[in-house]
Amino acid sequence: MANLIVIAEQRDGELRETSLESIAALKAIKQADDQLAVAIVAADPQAHAGALSVDGVDEVIAIKATDDFQPDLIEAVIVELAKERKPSVIAVAHGVDAWSFAPAAAVKLDCGLATDVLGLKIEDGELVATRAGYAEKVLVDVDFPGKETVLLTIRTNVFEPAEGSGSPKVTEMDPPEADVATTHEGWKPPADAGGIDIGGAEFILSIGRGVGDESNVEQYLELAESMGATLGCSRPIADNGWLPKARQVGQSGQLAANCKLYIAMGVSGSVQHQWGMKHVDTIVAVNTDPEASIFSIARYGIVGDMFEIAEELENHF
Amino acid sequence: MKILVTVKQVAALDDEFEMRDDGRDVDEDFFEEDLNEFDHYSVEEALLIKEAAGDDAEVVIVTVGDEDTDDALRTALAKGADRGIRVWDDSLADADGVAIARVLAKVVEREQPDMVFTGAQSSDFGSAVTGMALAGLMGWPHAAVVCALEYSPGDNTATLRRELEGGLEEIMTIRCPAVLSIQLGINEPRYASLRGIKQAKQKPVDELTLDDLGLSADSIAPASRVRRMYAPEKGQAELITGSAAEQASRLAEIIKELRGM
Ligand SMILES: Cc1cc2nc3c(=O)[nH]c(=O)nc-3n(C[C@H](O)[C@H](O)[C@H](O)COP(=O)(O)OP(=O)(O)OC[C@H]3O[C@@H](n4cnc5c(N)ncnc54)[C@H](O)[C@@H]3O)c2cc1C
Numbered sequence: 001m002a003n004l005i006v007i008a009e010q011r012d013g014e015l016r017e018t019s020l021e022s023i024a025a026l027k028a029i030k031q032a033d034d035q036l037a038v039a040i041v042a043a044d045p046q047a048h049a050g051a052l053s054v055d056g057v058d059e060v061i062a063i064k065a066t067d068d069f070q071p072d073l074i075e076a077v078i079v080e081l082a083k084e085r086k087p088s089v090i091a092v093a094h095g096v097d098a099w100s101f102a103p104a105a106a107v108k109l110d111c112g113l114a115t116d117v118l119g120l121k122i123e124d125g126e127l128v129a130t131r132a133g134y135a136e137k138v139l140v141d142v143d144f145p146g147k148e149t150v151l152l153t154i155r156t157n158v159f160e161p162a163e164g165s166g167s168p169k170v171t172e173m174d175p176p177e178a179d180v181a182t183t184h185e186g187w188k189p190p191a192d193a194g195g196i197d198i199g200g201a202e203f204i205l206s207i208g209r210g211v212g213d214e215s216n217v218e219q220y221l222e223l224a225e226s227m228g229a230t231l232g233c234s235r236p237i238a239d240n241g242w243l244p245k246a247r248q249v250g251q252s253g254q255l256a257a258n259c260k261l262y263i264a265m266g267v268s269g270s271v272q273h274q275w276g277m278k279h280v281d282t283i284v285a286v287n288t289d290p291e292a293s294i295f296s297i298a299r300y301g302i303v304g305d306m307f308e309i310a311e312e313l314e315n316h317f
Numbered sequence: 318m319k320i321l322v323t324v325k326q327v328a329a330l331d332d333e334f335e336m337r338d339d340g341r342d343v344d345e346d347f348f349e350e351d352l353n354e355f356d357h358y359s360v361e362e363a364l365l366i367k368e369a370a371g372d373d374a375e376v377v378i379v380t381v382g383d384e385d386t387d388d389a390l391r392t393a394l395a396k397g398a399d400r401g402i403r404v405w406d407d408s409l410a411d412a413d414g415v416a417i418a419r420v421l422a423k424v425v426e427r428e429q430p431d432m433v434f435t436g437a438q439s440s441d442f443g444s445a446v447t448g449m450a451l452a453g454l455m456g457w458p459h460a461a462v463v464c465a466l467e468y469s470p471g472d473n474t475a476t477l478r479r480e481l482e483g484g485l486e487e488i489m490t491i492r493c494p495a496v497l498s499i500q501l502g503i504n505e506p507r508y509a510s511l512r513g514i515k516q517a518k519q520k521p522v523d524e525l526t527l528d529d530l531g532l533s534a535d536s537i538a539p540a541s542r543v544r545r546m547y548a549p550e551k552g553q554a555e556l557i558t559g560s561a562a563e564q565a566s567r568l569a570e571i572i573k574e575l576r577g578m
Pocket residue numbers: 096207208209210211233234235236248249250251252253254265266267268269270271272273286287288289292304305306307437438462501
């Protein structure tokens with residue numbers, strides 16, 4: 001029997017949906033006699049127990065502390081849980097919060113670590129995690145020789161959130177002592193979108209760093225308009241101030257929630273960009289690099305120059 | 318007062334590439350190497366703090382890598398950093414972010430900086446591990462994906478914003494010294510001037526071995542090992558071929574059909 005632990009997360013008192021994806025990831029490798037426990041740190045952890053009581057979960061560990069994000073506290077929780085329960089695997093979503101605490105917890109435990117894991121398997125009895133490398137152009141299988149515990153951060157939007165109702169026991173755990181070095185001071189909401197609606201758009205033409213220069217952006221605004229598309233962009237375009245942030249598609253920008261047709265020009269297809277558009281039914285990728293990872297999620301691909309294609313496309317609208 | 322910035326030389330792959338014979342990495346003949354994009358921002362942030370302080374603040378750049386990675390170090394020095402440290406040993410060839418952090422921790426102990434900046438992630442492996450593992454080893458305060466920072470040399474606390482999902486940001490204060498991983502867009506990184514590039518060649522770079530840092534090959538154990546590396550299965554993409562005019566007219570057809578135009 002092995003213990004598997006998921007660290008569920010909340011933000012400002014609201015459960016992170018991605019917690020259910022991490023549960024699904026461990027459910028997939030769970031053996032019949034393994035125990036899957038889900039730990040949640042919150043001001044009112046019991047309030048989340050219901051939502052975490054999904055099929056496959058044997059125990060919810062409720063740790064009553066604060067809703068503020070304190071990496072030092074979560075690390076102390078992980079260390080304590082690992083010492084008490086000797087889990088073979090601890091998993092948490094590869095969200096921004098985990099970026100702060102997962103590597104620090106792993107070195108404190110001297111355990112195995114793989115981040116942004118998009119696949120898990122057991123090979124000859126050994127846990128093997130799959131992640132991507134070289135800007136998503138290759139996959140890497142890693143293992144953890146000699147490690148009794150392995151901490152994994154799970155790429156989001158890969159595993160279908162766990163569902164179905166289970167009836168786990170709920171255990172209370174006192175928060176461990178932690179030397180907390182951070183203080184939550186408040187939130188800064190995203191800037192006003194100024195009428196740009198990436199979330200509502202059905203047809204998006206999106207430009208990435210391939211556009212090269214600010215002076216080239218205007219023609220894509222015009223092309224988008226003539227085709228009846230909303231212009232979107234990748235992060236560097238917004239960071240450069242070439243287009244407003246409200247047009248940025250991806251993890252730290254907008255989710256193209258209602259999009260049916262997404263044309264990506266000069267976008268490489270980073271995991272953070274894909275976060276906002278991978279689900280779209282029809283993705284068309286235009287890129288000069290035939291190995292660009294955007295092609296791996298596209299329905300149609302054009303290996304070519306975005307300027308030549310755009311110029312020709314104008315003649316049709 | 319001193320800010321230590323860790324930088325990584327990353328590899329982008331050529332349009333076509335082949336795996337190494339042992340199947341555990343890409344053949345380095347197909348690498349195009351450069352300073353990690355994120356590190357341009359962390360170096361800039363350190364330089365801005367130094368310039369605002371105006372006194373004897375020092376910006377030190379450290380990289381763990383072989384001779385080739387001198388380029389990344391010199392790129393950072395050319396922007397205005399004061400000196401560099403490069404640590405290498407052949408036993409680091411299979412290092413992951415945790416192993417690199419173990420080396421960096423010794424450098425931090427030696428240098429005693431007031432702040433450490435790293436990139437939020439590398440643009441090749443993107444594991445987002447090295448900086449926060451370093452903080453864990455040191456027992457220092459830490460925050461990842463920092464997109465705004467108010468800090469003056471000597472301050473006991475810094476105020477920062479962490480960039481979260483969906484454009485939301487959290488404002489937090491943090492005790493210093495701290496390890497912060499710096500996000501894209503926090504500032505506008507400068508380009509090195511010609512003069513800077515010339516000067517960088519003269520700037521001191523300490524070349525250290527594990528021995529110099531009191532580390533043995535066993536004390537830099539990684540947290541994972543690469544079993545194999547491979548190209549992902551090709552997606553389902555239907556390639557539209559022909560001249561640009563032909564490709565565009567096929568694309569126009571697809572658009573019109575799907576949009577009912
Ligand atoms: C926490 C975090 C959050 C992030 N959030 C986001 C986000 O919300 N959205 C986002 O997009 N990124 C986000 N990023 C950044 C992300 O990691 C990438 O850096 C970014 O997506 C790269 O944008 P790009 O594809 O335009 O640029 P690149 O990766 O540089 O790709 C440019 C592409 O253009 C192609 N190209 C060049 N010239 C031409 C031409 N003439 N014609 C056709 N193709 C050409 C190239 O082959 C290349 O594939 C985030 C990163 C972090 C760490």
